[in-house]
Amino acid sequence: MKTDYLLLVLGMGIVTYLPRWVPLIFLSRRRLPEWLRQWLDFIPAAVLSALILPALVTTGEPRHLTVFQPSLLVSVPTLIFAWKTRSLAGTVIIGMALFWVAGMFFS
């Protein structure tokens, strides 16, 4: 049992580490073509949006659309606040406060 668990954790660690490691080693040591630089430049905006939006409008397993939920409602003022102030600290605090208050009304 114990060796099984060690093997499991080790295996999980290796398959998680490799995708984190390979691009850093291979892309940071050579001159990248212009199209790849442009592509990688769009990746953060694309990844962040792909991480956030489904979490705001879907729930359950299997997932289904749930548009009316506090996380989506709160995201609108949070986004506007971030846009206007460009303050990370402020946005995190405002987002948490609004979500806390929204939770009281929704539950």
Next chain:
Amino acid sequence: MWNPPYSSYLKEGMAAAWPICLGYVPIGLAFGVLAHNAGLAPWEIGLMSLFVYAGSSQFIAVSMLSNGAALIPIILTTFTVNLRHLLMSSSLAIYLQRLGVGRLSLFAYGVTDESFALNMTRFRDGGWDWRQALTLNHTANLAWIVSTIIGGYGGQFIPAGAFGIDYALPAMFICLLVFQIRGGLYVLVAVLSGLLAIAFSLLFPGNAYIVMASVTAATLGVFLLNLYGKKRESMEES
């Protein structure tokens, strides 16, 4: 007053990590409680957090474990769930040029959705190099490991939902997304990626939707950028 530069790198990196730590603590505690209920000892929980360090895949692994899943299926699932880091490390590589293999290997360990998002923003703003970024990675890493172990002692020390703490990471992501928008084309890529992600997430199980949507949207972005650029060039020539 003599101030060694290293201490200021450490201070800046640790200070910048606070939104991530704030988000990791409740999730880490929740994971620890879940893993504890699945029969894992605190040291086993800590070992997984140390070796794997990837929240959602750890949750999935523990629920598969308690359903009696075998070793190989859990490892394969972990691989697919964490494959998205391939994209993030690729983007980070642009800012880590000429760094030695040892440091790159250490840096790779700390690449998560959250550290990627925060470090990319800092790198782009300037005044940020691998030293602060690495400190940020390991501060977040420590917060994750410690909170999962504490949760493993069976304690949910923060009442669920208190202070809206569950929204710390979503709010951080929303703000960092705003920081990434530097023109109409970025808005288009982000909106497209988000809509595709919603559609794919409803169509396919698992989290492949993140990679599928980002790759499609970024590719279209490059395509439009070059189309638009060429059109403008030809207009300037005529």
